[in-house]
Amino acid sequence: MALTKEQIAQRIAKEVKDRYYVNLGIGIPTLVANFVRDDINVEFQSENGILGMGPFPFEGEEDPDLINAGKQTITALPGASFFDSAMSFGMIRGQHVDLTILGAMEVAQNGDIANWKIPGKMVKGMGGAMDLVASAENIIVAMMHTNRAGESKLLKECSLPLTGVQCVKKIVTNLAVLEIKDGKFHLLERAPGVTVEEIQKATEGDLIVDGAIAEMKF
Amino acid sequence: MIKKTVANVREACEGIEDGMTFMLGGFGLCGIPENIISELVRKNIQNVTCISNNAGVDDFGLGLLLKKHQIKKMISSYVGENAEFERQMLSGEMEVELVPQGTLAQRCEAARSGIPAFFTPAGYGTEVAEGKEIREFNGKMYVMEEAFKADFSFVKAWKGDEAGNLIFKGTARNFNPAMCGAGKITVAEVEELVPAGELDPNQIHIPGIFVQRIFQGEKFEKRIEQLTVRKRN
Numbered sequence: 001m002a003l004t005k006e007q008i009a010q011r012i013a014k015e016v017k018d019r020y021y022v023n024l025g026i027g028i029p030t031l032v033a034n035f036v037r038d039d040i041n042v043e044f045q046s047e048n049g050i051l052g053m054g055p056f057p058f059e060g061e062e063d064p065d066l067i068n069a070g071k072q073t074i075t076a077l078p079g080a081s082f083f084d085s086a087m088s089f090g091m092i093r094g095q096h097v098d099l100t101i102l103g104a105m106e107v108a109q110n111g112d113i114a115n116w117k118i119p120g121k122m123v124k125g126m127g128g129a130m131d132l133v134a135s136a137e138n139i140i141v142a143m144m145h146t147n148r149a150g151e152s153k154l155l156k157e158c159s160l161p162l163t164g165v166q167c168v169k170k171i172v173t174n175l176a177v178l179e180i181k182d183g184k185f186h187l188l189e190r191a192p193g194v195t196v197e198e199i200q201k202a203t204e205g206d207l208i209v210d211g212a213i214a215e216m217k218f
Numbered sequence: 219m220i221k222k223t224v225a226n227v228r229e230a231c232e233g234i235e236d237g238m239t240f241m242l243g244g245f246g247l248c249g250i251p252e253n254i255i256s257e258l259v260r261k262n263i264q265n266v267t268c269i270s271n272n273a274g275v276d277d278f279g280l281g282l283l284l285k286k287h288q289i290k291k292m293i294s295s296y297v298g299e300n301a302e303f304e305r306q307m308l309s310g311e312m313e314v315e316l317v318p319q320g321t322l323a324q325r326c327e328a329a330r331s332g333i334p335a336f337f338t339p340a341g342y343g344t345e346v347a348e349g350k351e352i353r354e355f356n357g358k359m360y361v362m363e364e365a366f367k368a369d370f371s372f373v374k375a376w377k378g379d380e381a382g383n384l385i386f387k388g389t390a391r392n393f394n395p396a397m398c399g400a401g402k403i404t405v406a407e408v409e410e411l412v413p414a415g416e417l418d419p420n421q422i423h424i425p426g427i428f429v430q431r432i433f434q435g436e437k438f439e440k441r442i443e444q445l446t447v448r449k450r451n
Contacts, residue, residue, distance in 0.1 A: 047319065048245040049389045056446045064248065064440035065376075065388035071246040071299070072446040082388055084395040084423075085245070085271070086327040089320025093339065112343075123307060123316070124298035130346060131320030134339035165343030 001193045002174040003216075008142055010035040010218050012101060012172050015140055021045055023092065023132060025102030026070045028142040032101055043079070045097055047088050047128040052080025069128065089128070093135040100136040102129060104143050104168075106158045109205035111168045111180045113141065114160035126163060133164030145173035145202045152204035154178070154185055175199050177216060184208050189216045219414045222382035222432045227257045230405045230431045234263055237290075238369040241326060241397040242270040242280065246299070246443045249390030250279050251374040253407045253435040258283060267291040269366055271322060271393050273303045278441050287311070293366075295319035299443065318346060321363050323393060328365035329400035330428065335364045371401030374435075375424070378408035379417050382426030391423070399428030407435040 003011065009031035016022055016032065018040040024030050033055075036042055044053040046068040053068060054075035062073040076082075083091075091097055106114040113133055116126040133139060146152055154171065171178045176199045177189040184206045190199060192215045200207055224230045231254060234240075240258075244250030255274075258266075259282050268289055274281035283289050284302050291313040297303045306312040317325070318340040328336055337360035341347045351362040373394040376387035384406055386394060398404050411434035 046389070048248070049392050056448045058450050059447045062442060062445060062447060063388060064442050065390040067246065067248050067389055067443070069245075071248070071443040073442060073444070074446070076388075082386075082391055084386075084391050085319065085323035085393045086396040089323055093320060120308070123304065123314075125294060125296035125316045126318055126346075127296040128319035130318035130344065131338070131340040134342055162344045 003191045020098040022099045027103045029101040052077045099138045100132045101140045104141045108158045110183050111166040112158050113163050114158040117161045133167045141171045145175040154203045156205045224431045227253045230433045231257045236264040239267040241368045241371040243373040243394030245392035247441050251372040251407050254372045265290040269293040325366045326396040326400045368401035371397040371404040373406050375408045377410045378432050380414045382429030382432050383422045384424040398424045403430045405431045
C-alpha cells in the first residue's frame with residue numbers, strides 16, 4: 001500500500017536526529033513535527049522568525065503576533081527565540097540549520113528541484129524555498145511520487161522553472177525512499193506492499209536498484 | 219533627545235506622492251502597518267511600487283490597495299493567498315517581481331546599511347538569476363543582488379518611544395526591522411507610544427536613528443489568516 005501523507009511524515013521523522021535545528025516547509029513537512037521521537041531534543045525553525053516553535057495553541061489562546069511560515073497560529077516552547085527575517089535567513093544561508101524538509105512539484109535525477117511556479121497557471125512565489133535549497137547541506141523532499149494526472153514527479157530533467165540546482169539528496173514519497181547520487185535516483189526502501197516494479201513504473205528518471213530493497217520501517 | 223512623534227497617521231504620511239516606492243513590513247497579515255495602509259487607501263495614492271513579502275488578502279492589508287488598482291508594481295516573495303493579486307499578475311495589469319524571501323530581507327538591510335549589493339546563493343541556476351552577475355566563491359556559485367531604493371519605509375512595532383526607538387513582539391517582527399532606515403523616510407506605527415526613558419535601552423530592537431516619524435495607531439485589527447488550534451483534553 002502506498003503511504004498516506006501522515007506516513008510519509010512519519011518516515012521522514014526518523015531522519016530527524018538529536019540536537020538538530022530543523023526547518024519544515026508547508027504541507028507534508030509540517031506534519032513531521034508530530035512524529036519526532038519524544039526522547040530527542042529538536043528545535044523547529046520557522047523562517048518568519050522563530051526558533052523553538054511549539055504546537056498549535058489551545059482554543060482561545062491564539063495570538064495574532066505568533067504564527068509560522070504557513071501563517072498558522074502557533075506557540076513558542078521554553079527556550080524559544082524571535083528574530084527578524086534578515087537574521088532568520090542568515091541562519092539558513094549560514095548553514096546553521098541542520099535539516100530542511102520541503103515539498104516539490106518535480107525533482108530531477110541530478111538533484112534539481114522545482115516547486116514554485118507553473119507558467120501561465122499558478123504563480124504563488126518561491127517564498128523562502130530558493131534560499132533554503134541553495135544553502136542547506138541536508139535537504140529531504142517530501143512529496144507524492146506522481147502528480148494528479150498520474151505522471152512521475154521524479155524526472156530526468158525538471159520541466160517546470162527551477163527553485164534550485166543539484167541540491168536534493170534524499171526524497172521520501174508515498175512509494176519509496178530514494179537517494180540522489182552520481183546523477184541518478186537510487187532506491188533505498190519501498191513502502192510496505194509496494195513492489196520495485198511499481199516504483200520503477202512511477203519513476204521517469206533513471207532508477208538504480210541495487211540488490212534486494214527492504215520495506216520501510218516506522 | 220530628538221523627538222520623532224507625529225500626531226496621527228495623516229501627519230505621518232505627509233509627502234507621499236503618486237509613483238513612489240514604498241517598503242511595507244509584515245509577514246502575511248502579521249505585523250503589517252494597518253493604519254498606514256488605510257491612509258494610503260484613503261489618499262488614493264496611485265501607481266506605487268510596493269516592496270512587501272506578501273500582498274495581503276483580498277479584503278485586508280495590501281489587498282485593499284490592490285483592489286483599487288493603486289499598485290503599479292509589487293516586489294514580493296510569496297503571493298499565494300490573494301486571488302485578486304494572482305489575477306492582476308497573470309493578466310498583466312500589474313507588474314510583479316518575485317524575489318527569494320531571504321534576498322528580499324537582505325536587500326532591505328543592505329539599503330539601510332549602505333551596502334549597494336551583495337552575493338547570495340539563492341536563485342543560482344534559476345530564472346531569478348537571469349541577467350545578474352554570477353561569481354564563484356570557494357567553489358560555490360552566487361548571484362549578485364542589489365539593495366532596494368525606496369522613498370518611504372512603513373513599519374509596525376509593538377512599543378515605541380518619542381525618540382523613535384522600537385520594540386517588536388513575537389513573529390510580528392519579521393521584515394519590519396530590516397526596513398527601518400532602508401527607505402528615505404521611515405514611518406513607524408506602534409501599539410503603544412511611551413515617553414522617552416520608559417523603554418529599557420537594553421531591550422530596544424531598532425534604535426530611533428532609523429525612524430523619522432512615529433505615532434500610535436488608532437486601531438489594530440490584527441486579523442489572523444489561518445486560525446489553527448488544538449482541543450483541550
